[in-house]
Amino acid sequence: MTAYGLAHLRPPAVLPDEVFRYLERIQATLDPYGGKFLVHGAPVRVMEGEWPGGLVLIEFPDLAAAHEWYGSPAYREILRMRADHIPGDLVIVEGCGPDHDSAALAAVLRAAA
Numbered sequence: 001m002t003a004y005g006l007a008h009l010r011p012p013a014v015l016p017d018e019v020f021r022y023l024e025r026i027q028a029t030l031d032p033y034g035g036k037f038l039v040h041g042a043p044v045r046v047m048e049g050e051w052p053g054g055l056v057l058i059e060f061p062d063l064a065a066a067h068e069w070y071g072s073p074a075y076r077e078i079l080r081m082r083a084d085h086i087p088g089d090l091v092i093v094e095g096c097g098p099d100h101d102s103a104a105l106a107a108v109l110r111a112a113a
Helices: 017-033 063-071 073-083 102-112
Strands: 003-009 036-040 054-060 088-094
Touching: 003 063, 017 036, 017 063, 017 073, 054 063, 063 073, 063 088
Parallel strands: none
Antiparallel strands: 003 054, 003 088, 036 054
8 A cells, every 4th residue: 555754844944055965865765665756845835723844745655665765774874964954753654545435434433432
């Protein structure tokens, strides 16, 4: 099942050169794991709540590929270039798939409550 890496990043007004070097190298770390950017730096329009910062969404073929990418030596080598300069939160999550039924999920959750 498809998996996603989602990052909520809060970059400073001025990005240091190390962040640009990270951006230049990240795609090469994703390629061996089938990772591709779906959202990367597009403006965010907040509809509810607060969302300071930006959004990055990366798609992977499956959960294992996402975890392997994040733990890979190639990504570990560049991670600090971003993380030391742009605070944020990153999660890896499995998608729900094309047959997801929110009403059926509600029934399961209601029965469990």
